[in-house]
Amino acid sequence: MVQANDFYFGGLHLAGNVSNPVGSKVTPVTVAQLPGLNTLGISLARIDCAPWGINPPHTHPRASEILTVIEGTLEVGFVTSNPDNRLITKVLSKGDVFVFPVGLIHFQRNVGYSNAIAIAALGSQNPGVITIANTVFGSNLDIATDILAKAFQVDKSIAGQIQSKF
Amino acid sequence: MVQANDFYFGGLHLAGNVSNPVGSKVTPVTVAQLPGLNTLGISLARIDCAPWGINPPHTHPRASEILTVIEGTLEVGFVTSNPDNRLITKVLSKGDVFVFPVGLIHFQRNVGYSNAIAIAALGSQNPGVITIANTVFGSNLDIATDILAKAFQVDKSIAGQIQSKF
Amino acid sequence: MVQANDFYFGGLHLAGNVSNPVGSKVTPVTVAQLPGLNTLGISLARIDCAPWGINPPHTHPRASEILTVIEGTLEVGFVTSNPDNRLITKVLSKGDVFVFPVGLIHFQRNVGYSNAIAIAALGSQNPGVITIANTVFGSNLDIATDILAKAFQVDKSIAGQIQSKF
């Protein structure tokens, strides 16, 4: 028999630790953290971003996202699919809302002088996250270096250097 | 051709006007306010609640809801469907998250001493809102008074008095 | 291995017992009664209504409904969602069909001189039923009386009296 705690998750007011190379932290509230979301098709995440930080380009393979800025100033953007690949971007302040359609590559960057906080809602209880750089250059095992060199039009040595950092 | 503003909505940091009989205000961000939500199956709302206020019992006919408390203290609850009609309830503080499954009657009440603010995300671009009391006792035209008297097990005079207030 | 009886349910010609405060009885045929409905997204119910009876205002959180009058005369209605809350209503005779969109509050009332019978089909194998009055005033545990008093704009004493009847 369900209890109130099955529908509850606490602590989303706590700042994520942004001491990492990208200067940001995402705290997810999906069905893995909040079992009552099962079959309901929605979830959340808190995004913290240091003044110098980014939430690097990523996709959610199974969800659209609607983001609200709670504190600070965030530049956000997504890129439309082939063949146009248009960058749709805007600088958001506290109280601004922006939408990222399902599966499109998007990012956030703190362009202010203080930490930024956002709440992102997602249209799946299990949206998934694919951070592009980590996935392409840091997969386990590596994608063949010449594939990446050709895809990104760089020398294999540069592709290999990038891979070695992930 | 889509532009960034098609995916943008501003002003959700502004407090809603809670000077009304229930002491609360809901500011929606659905496809009616933010056209870029079309076909994406998600939306948002900001909930403001005065210290003495409630967001009265209501349903969303086409969406589940996931709510995050931004400021203050809210008692929240929903009631399961027939035959159990169990009240699932919890007092939430800043940073707490709670889920209301699609179509179930739910409410919020400020049980703190200051204004409360919450962000609610919904699993439809057009979730709809049905405030129970207004819809049942304040529809346009009125539901026949004896139907309400029988349903709520009150005298027709009392049912009529309630109707006259809406 | 499935058998014919997995897809069968009997007895829907039998009148439901309407000797109760609302003078009506709903006999459901959902996946709980008819296992073969699993994954098929449809179900049924028989509605019996005494001449003085009502099927009180209720919603189905996961299904639209299409109702056919088999015997008698029923006034039916539903109320549209906020902000209009329009009552859409009609008196139906034998052979009349009416539709209630998903999640909207609706009701039936016998306005004839004999028992009325209807067959309602629903767009889910597990549609759920939320009888508004029972759910709001008779939940287990009670919703706080002052929430109901404020929502229905009545004195707490009246709200408490209604609660005590459920």
Add this chain to the structure above:
Amino acid sequence: MVQANDFYFGGLHLAGNVSNPVGSKVTPVTVAQLPGLNTLGISLARIDCAPWGINPPHTHPRASEILTVIEGTLEVGFVTSNPDNRLITKVLSKGDVFVFPVGLIHFQRNVGYSNAIAIAALGSQNPGVITIANTVFGSNLDIATDILAKAFQVDKSIAGQIQSKF
């Protein structure tokens, strides 16, 4: 602005004309007859069947069906898909309910001595009907006779004779 009549259809108590080669008549109530069904994913049909009549083998390409016998006695059946092709069949009396899963070939036959009446609910506002014999042997233009001869393992002359009747 919607009106009650948009959600209404009348006359389903009227017997369909069963004076035809198969001795049955289906009266549909889909979105074509009842516009308020649009987007709601449900519809109805009344089935009349003379004592010697059948509702011949057919499918609904976009809907499961749940049938209730209102009067009379109907043998109903559906056949499971390849490779088993099991016939799942049962004789139904007044008040009996039976389910036909989406897309499976099914039929009804009056096995009583009086007219039979059933109400069928379907899980689409536009379920479609494909009467197998008419569609295969009576399409406009004809399917090549040797395809039908091979499929049904009959001489081309017999296949052609059947085609000539439709």
Add this chain to the structure above:
Amino acid sequence: MVQANDFYFGGLHLAGNVSNPVGSKVTPVTVAQLPGLNTLGISLARIDCAPWGINPPHTHPRASEILTVIEGTLEVGFVTSNPDNRLITKVLSKGDVFVFPVGLIHFQRNVGYSNAIAIAALGSQNPGVITIANTVFGSNLDIATDILAKAFQVDKSIAGQIQSKF
């Protein structure tokens, strides 16, 4: 933990054995053969057809189909639903693509002088196949002969003869 082989199926380059009454063979690649298709809503089949062969009229109860001719010449067709029952047909050569909407009766016939090969993709991981003639005349147990006689407008003796072949 998933492995590459969970997403792999081999051998679709191998010709199916067309030594059978209809001169064709379908090799399915559904979730039953390729577990990684689970929840993904797609599947495949290879169709081989001898110069004198047909893939007899059939439906997929849960999937639309998009077919590509790899070798040879195929006449393909589907019939629209009631009441029009229009035959939509075309002769396809290598590299031609054709679509069969969900649940509609369709077929292929080799109208060339060599074996024909096609790849069909389907919009379900478990599309199902209902071969019309086998299902109607060869079900296990038999559909009553007089139902088939009436449906196909043939003498019961002819209906029985067709049944005896399946």
Add this chain to the structure above:
Amino acid sequence: MVQANDFYFGGLHLAGNVSNPVGSKVTPVTVAQLPGLNTLGISLARIDCAPWGINPPHTHPRASEILTVIEGTLEVGFVTSNPDNRLITKVLSKGDVFVFPVGLIHFQRNVGYSNAIAIAALGSQNPGVITIANTVFGSNLDIATDILAKAFQVDKSIAGQIQSKF
């Protein structure tokens, strides 16, 4: 009124022109090329790959994919989402089938000595394609170079050089 040609597309036997930096060409057959696919939720593409070519890492934001090798030898792979980012990879020969789940980054590489050909079926009539490198480094307008430098952990000069090539 629909015609056969609304459901038809020709020419998929023709080799795509692989004289380009990545040595591959994708020929789509989506609802834009084949109107009859509308609402049917499936589509196709032909993939040609020169012996030295790759189909660079990309995603389909709205579709899973099932690929069949028609000629040649292809190494294929996809990377699972965060946090594991496992590379699931396999070398495929003629007649081999492989699945790419919705939204995951995947690629193909010709590891043989002749042109490779594959047919990919997709679970949407409008699946979309996002070529990762072009989208991230070649969007119109550019994503800010320092975002890419930080995301890919390279100097801004290298990020800028990659951007200048797209």
